Amino acid sequence: MSIREKIVKEYEFLKPEMIKTIGELITFPSVLDEEAVETPFGKNIDLCLDKALEKCKELGFKVFKDSKGYYGYAEIGTGEEMIAVLGHLDVVPAGDIAKWESDPFKMEQRDGKLYGRGTQDDKGPTVIALYAIKSIMNIGLKLNKRVRVIFGTDEENLWRCINRYMELEEKPSMGFTPDSKFPMIYAEKGLLQFNAIGKGESVVLSGGGAYNAVPDKFQYKSKDLKSLEEKLIANGTKYEIDGDTITVFGKSVHAAVGEEGINAIKMLMLALKETGVATPSLDFISDYVGNDPYAEKIFGVLEDEASGKLKFNLGKVEINSEKSLLGIDIRIPVTISKEEIVTKIKNIIKQYGFEYEERDFLRSLYVPLDHTLIKTLRKVYEEETEFDSTPLSSGGATYARSMENCVAFGAVFPDGKKTEHQPNENLAIRDMDRAFIIYAKAIYELAK
Template sequence: MQQFDHLIDAMKADLIKTTQDLIRFKSVKTPAEPGKPFGAGIDDCLTFALKTAGDFGFATRNVDHYAGYAEMGEGNEMVGVLVHLDVVPEGDGWTHDPYGGELADGRLYGRGVNDNKGPAAAALIAMKAIQDSGVTLSKRVRLIFGTDEESGWACMDYYKQHEEIPAVAFSPDADFPAIHGEMGILVFDLVKDFSDYLNDGGMRLVSLKGGNRPNMVPDYAEAVLENYKASEDILKAWNQDKSANVTLEISPDGSRATVRAYGLSAHGSTPWKGQNAISDLIGFLDCLDLEIGDLTNFVRFYAAQIGRDLHGERMGCAFEDEDSGKLVFNVGVVDLDPSAGRLTVNIRYPITVNGDSVLQGVRENAGRWGLELVNLEHQKPLFVPKDHPLVTTLMKVYQAYTGDSGEAVTIGGGTYARAFENAVAFGPMFPGMEETAHQKDEFYGVEDLVLIAKIYAAAIYELAR
C-alpha cells in the first residue's frame, strides 16, 4: 500500500512550491466579469492549477471557467477527487502574509492552506506519483477543481450539467478518518424593513455592521450611535465579565459614538472555536438606553432569541441526534441601517432531522418580532453507510498509515461530497490537529502535507486499480 511513498518524498519540494503558488492567489469571490463568473482572482488561480497539472503530464480541461479538472488513466469508470480553489476573505489580525505562502517552523501559512489549496496540491502530487510509478489502473482518475465552494456551489452545479459524474469520489476538505455523514446546511437571511421610532431621548442606533460570510464566525462588528450618552462604566463591566468572549471599545465623537467589537474568526460549522463579535456587540447594545423603535427592536430580538446560543436553543430549532450531535447555529453577517436590517444565518442540522422542521421554529420565533426569512439556500444531509465499499476502502488506507482503529464519523461541515452520489469527505485534518480554517494565521504542517499526499495516493490507487 505504501508503494508510492518514496516518489512523494522525492517530490516534497514540488508539493511545497505548488501549495505556496496556489496560496499566493487571492482567490476570494468578487463580482463576475466576462469569462470569469467568480471574479479575476479565482479565475487566475484555476488557470494556474490547470497549467501546473498539464505540466505534470495530465490531460486538463477548463469547464467554461466554472470549474476544471486534471485526468489520468483509462477505463469506462472514473474516480473523482473533489477540491476547491476559492477561499473566504482573510480577515484581520494575521502575523503572516495571508497570501504569502510563508514557510516557518515547519508550517505553511496562508488563507486556504488547509481549506483547500494544500490538499489540492497534495492530491495533484499523489496523482503524479501514481503516474510516474507506471502502475496500471482500471479506472480513470479525475481531480476536479471547484471555484465556488465557499459561496453558492454554482461551480458544481455547472460541472454536473456539462461533465461526467464520478462513479465514486472523495473530497479532501474535512477531517480524518472517512466522513460517512454530513449534516444538512441551511443559509438564509432574517430581514425587516424599518419605519417606526420614538424620539424619547434615548440613544439612537443608526448602523450596525459585521461579518464577511455566513460560514465564518465574525471577528469584527461595529455600531454607530447618535445622541450618545456616556456608557463607559457599562463597557468596563462588560469587558471584565468572564463570560464575555469579545473585546469592545467605544470611540465618542460629540453626540455620536462608534462601538467596535473584536472577536475571533472560526469556521461556521464549529462556532465554539471562535468568538462572535456580532453576538457580543448586540448583547452590549441591549444593555444601553436605546431609543424606542424598529432598530432597537431588532437588537432586542437578537439578544432575546439568539444571544450567544450556538445550537438554536431560543430559536426553536435545538435538534440533535446520536450520529450528528447538536444542531449548529451561526450568525455570520449583520447589516442594519435606518431603512432595514438583515441577519445572515448558517445552520448545520442533524442527519435524521427534516430541514422544514428546523425552518418552522426559526420562522415562528423570528416572525413574532416581525422578521421574515428570505434568500434560503438548502443542502440536504449526506449519509453513506459505514460498510459501503468506498468508506471501507478509505478507512483501510487511513488505518494502514496511522494505526488508528476508529470508525468513520459524521461532521457539521459541508463538502463537495454531497454534490455527487457515492462520495464522502476524507481528511485533511487529523484527530487532535489544531483547526485554523477560516481563522487568522491559517496553517498546515509540511510533514502532514507530505503524509496526506501519501494517503491520497494509496486511496486513489485502491479505488482505481
C-alpha cells in the same frame, strides 16, 4: 514488492517534481478579483488553473477546462464509475505582508516546511493527491473506475465554480476533498441564513452584522435608560452608559457554537421588552427565542447523533420606523430537512407580521458511517497512522458538502498545525509524505 512499497518508491521519484509544481502554483496570487471582466474570478485564478491543467496534461491526464473558466478537471482511466478528488486553486489574500517571513507568493522551503499562501489551503494538498494518482499510473495498478481531480476556483468565496460544475458535469460516485483535516469530516449541518422582514416599528434598533457570529456588542439610544438599566442588572448583563447611549456587551463566538456565547442583541431586546416596550420584533424574540440558543419554542427539540442540536443565532437587526429586519443563522442537524425548518419558522414569524426572505443555504454533508467511502478511508488511515480514525462532525462548511458521497479527508494531521488563511501558511514536508501515501492507497482502494 507490496503495493505500499511500490507507492513509497514511486513517491521518492516524484517528490522533487511534486514540490516544484506546488511552488509553481504558489507563484499565482490567485485571489478573487471582484472587478474581473474577461474571467469569472480574475486573471490570476485563470492563469493558475491553466498552469495546473497544463501540468496534468504533461503527467498524462486528460484535461478539460470549463468554457467560461469556472473550473477544470484532469482525469485518468476508463470505466463507468468515476471517483473524484475535489481541490481548489483560489486562495485568500496574503493579509499583512509584514507578518510574513518570506514572500507569500514565492514558495520557500525552510525548517522542514514549505511556506507560501496556498501551501496548505489548498494548492499543496490538491497537488499531493494529483501526484498520488500519478504514482498509481506509473506503477501500472489496474483501476476499474476513472479518477478525476476537480479544480475549483471560488472555494474561498461563493463556490460558484463547483456549483456550475454540479450543474453541467458528471457527478462522481464517491470522492473526497483534501481541504480540511484528518481523519475525516462526514457530517456538517445544513446552513440556513434568512431575514425576517416586517413593517416599521416604534423603536430604533440597529447592529450586529455577520449572520454567522454571535454579536458581542449592541448599542441603543434613549432619553430614559433607567428602567432598561434595572432589567439589565437583574439579568446579569454587562453594559456601559454614555449620555443617552447604552452599550450592551455579550460574548462573540461562531454561530455553530452559539451556546458558548452571549448574544448582546438578544440581551438588549429581552430587557427592553421587560420594560414594557412592545413591538412585533421584541414580542417575537421574547415569546419564541428568549435566551435559548436552540430556539426550541419554535422547533421543538431537534438533534441527531451525527451532528447534534439545531443552533439559532440572531446576528443582525435593522429596525426603524420604515421597516424591520432580523438577520438569522440556523444550523440544521443533518437528518432534518430544510423544508421542515422553513415551514416552522414561516408559520411563526407570520403571526408577528414578518415575511421570510432567504439569504443563503448550504445543504448538509452526511455520509453514513457504514458507507464504503468511510470504511475504505478509515482502513487506509488506520494502516498509515497511529491516530484515531473516528469520523468527525463539524459545524463549519468544508468543500465536501458540494457533492453527494463526498467527505473532507486531510490534509492537516491531528499532530499538525492549521496555518490556512494565516501569515506564514505552510505545509510540513512530513505531513506531505504521510498524506501522499494515504491518498495514493485510498484512491487505489476506491477506484480498483
